[in-house]
Amino acid sequence: MSNHWFLTGASSGIGRHLAELILAAGDDLTATARKPESLDDLAAKYPSQLRVEALDVTVKDDIAAVVARAQARRPVDILVNNAGGGVIGATEEMSDAEVEGQIALNLMAPIHITRAFVPAMRLRGSGRIIQISSASGQGSLPTSSLYHVAKWGLEGFSECLRQELEPFNLFVTLIEPGGARTSFSHNLQFASEIAAYRDTPAGHIRKMFETAGNELYTLDPQKIAQAIVDVATSDHPPLRVTLGGDAFGVVQAALQSRLAFLQSQEALARSVAFDS
Template identity: 45%
Template sequence: MASRTWLITGANSGFGRHLSEQLLSRGDRVVGTFRAPGSVDELSARWPDAFRPARLDLTDPAGITAVVDAAWAALGRIDVVVSNAGYGLMGAAEELTDDQVVHQIATNLTGSIRLIRAALPHLRRQGGGRILQLSSVGGQAAWPGGSLYHATKWGVEGFADALAGEVAPFGIGVTIVEPGSARTNFRYGGSVLAERIEAYDGTPAAGIRRILTERTTEGIGDPALMATAMIASVDRDPAPRRLVLGSDAYQAIEQALTARLEDLHTQREPARATDAPPEGVTISGPADLDA
């Protein structure tokens, strides 16, 4: 198989680190972004010719464009863009500060959108490529105590789902990756816990606070195996729209979708009851957008 060139955000830790190491070990080239100085020095030392580090803060729009443009200018072609960087903001919605809300959205949602939009002109000009957008089981299911994190993941899934149809004519595939809990630093190093409001003690929203403070649980998923599955998905044609990783993710998503369908089915007739009566005029609805 011919080697590929990848752009991976958050290459310094978690899935980004596992992806980078596996890809570099097999002979691919990687442009890996990071925030903390020194966090990718080992990758640069081990693969000086194949790894290109790029410091990037996803809340910096000009920085995103500069990094993406520089990567294409230096390497000529990038086959796969992995929008991976992000973090979890946990706590009841009322416990969050306005600044925390803004930063979470700017990083996980707006930053991902800006990264992909910056890459699209390059991908179109080169005749195609692949985009992997990291979401989460939390992009299909939601739990108390993670409202803003879920908002970003549900948002980015909607963006990527629609994007896939927009860019398919240009040979660009889009895959939304939905991992469950994994043994990375996300839970105890990559998550921010909001200040406690006592009124929420003993409520469902307090569950995530207990997990993050007691540190007695770990994820079920193997991040190295999950990274391997992400890499393998790039060989599939057409691109899979979603890639569920981990038995816990599969179970939670299945339960969430089943519950939503059951609720939807109870509303079939009430929904029809709100239609305007026919008057000989063609009515346009969401289904017409697929025509």
């Protein structure tokens, strides 16, 4: 039997590749995009399988109605929270609107959408929730503090949710890709620059993003999308899937560094208990 997928951010990048794979496999798809006309070609090609919904995922009040229409069509088997975007700049350089926007888009939106689907999935006793995170959900880089806040938050939320929902045969999976060659990089926004940061690590990394070409984005989004489909449709999806040699290196280095530091602090950690 075919699956019914709900996919946010379907108009471009990994989301677009996912949409094409899902439909080509014969599954049903409810796809959301801020500009639904960007999916007109797929709607014409797959009129019975694809329903496109206009949705800005940061507008919480619009989520419930879109989810209700999707569920009325047929129960959703697989949710993919894919919509996202980045703002590059030192923390001080970011405006309040940029700070709040990063949290709204990359953290609160997937939380709200996930919560909207959980009750029906739990009652049905089946479902897959796929969160498109990033290697940035485990590592950190100057100029991306709010993106990291959102992705680290999504990782913690999803790890807890996995433990809550697995007894109901619901599986939550975090996808942690590295640099994919998609429009994401072209759509990066840059905070207003403060000159004092130009010769600091934050300034150097900002410059790298401003001037980067394809050499920074080596991953094939089609292969990433196929990996996501394979994981989402497996019998027992894992909690985390890291995709890309660059992502593997970032996550490995971050975990090794944290473990080494933790071990160096063991004596201090154990020193604060009551004396026996």
